[in-house]
Amino acid sequence: MTRQDRPQLFDFEVPSSENLSYIPLSVRFHLDRSGQRISLDDWQRLPYDARVTLASYAVEEGPGGGALGGTDGVARTRTSPSTVQQSSEADFAALLRAWMLEHVGRPPETGAPPASLPGDDRAALPASVAAQCALAGLDVPGDDAWAALSRFQRYALAKLSRKATLNHDFVPAMTEFRLVHGQAV
Structure with a gap:
């Protein structure tokens, strides 16, 4: 994992995460991956510069296939050996x-x-993503479309689909990932 010059945000995240008041999906990914x-x-109690640094860790290719960068707004980074990834995750x-410890008074x-992480399985669209599609009135992505997404894009859709109510970022994410074709949204 490398650090980038700027926070790693999908375009659909910018309105709600540009000032880093909310936890970006890149940080959620690293939190999930590290347990x-x-x-x-x-998160909001951490200084802004600390949030920028944490959000600037690139999401890299890993198990589940595909470069983890998104289309626009998220840097694509190729993997280094897994030992380097584990070391960077530890960083x-x-x-x-x-x-x-310094700003909140306790460790995470x-x-x-x-x-595995949500969306790691390229072959199986999570039922929660299909349910979000139904709530949004969108067609469910086909197997090929799901498999063609990067691991981070699949992770994002799976994370946005955790609850039984429509997530406000789900349709923008589906649109950004080019999974909405000729449908009224």
């Missing part, structure tokens, strides 16, 4: 821990990193 959890309140976790919640 860490922080609340929105904790992200160490920075977060230090800043949480931690657990075992998961064996």
Whole structure:
């Protein structure tokens, strides 16, 4: 994992995350991958520069295939060997821990990193994504379209689909990822 010059945001995230008041999906990805959890309140208690640094860690290619950068607004980065990725993930976790201790007064919640992340399976569209499509009145992406998405794009759609109510970013994400074809949205 490398750090970029700017926060890694999808275009649909910019209106709600440009000032980093909300936790961007790139940070959520790294939190999930490292088995860490922080609340929105904790995130907002971190200094802005710390949030920029954490959001600037690139989301890289990994298990599940495909470059993890999005179309516009998210840098594409090719993988380095997995040991380098694990070391960089440890750097992200160490920075977060230090800043949480300093500014929040406690470390982030931690657990075992998961064996896989939401959207890792290129062959199987999660039922939650199909449910969000139904709520939004959108066609469900076909198997080929789902498999063609980057791992980070699949992760984003799966994360946006966790709840049984329509996520306000779901249709913009589907549009940005070019999964809305000739449909009224």
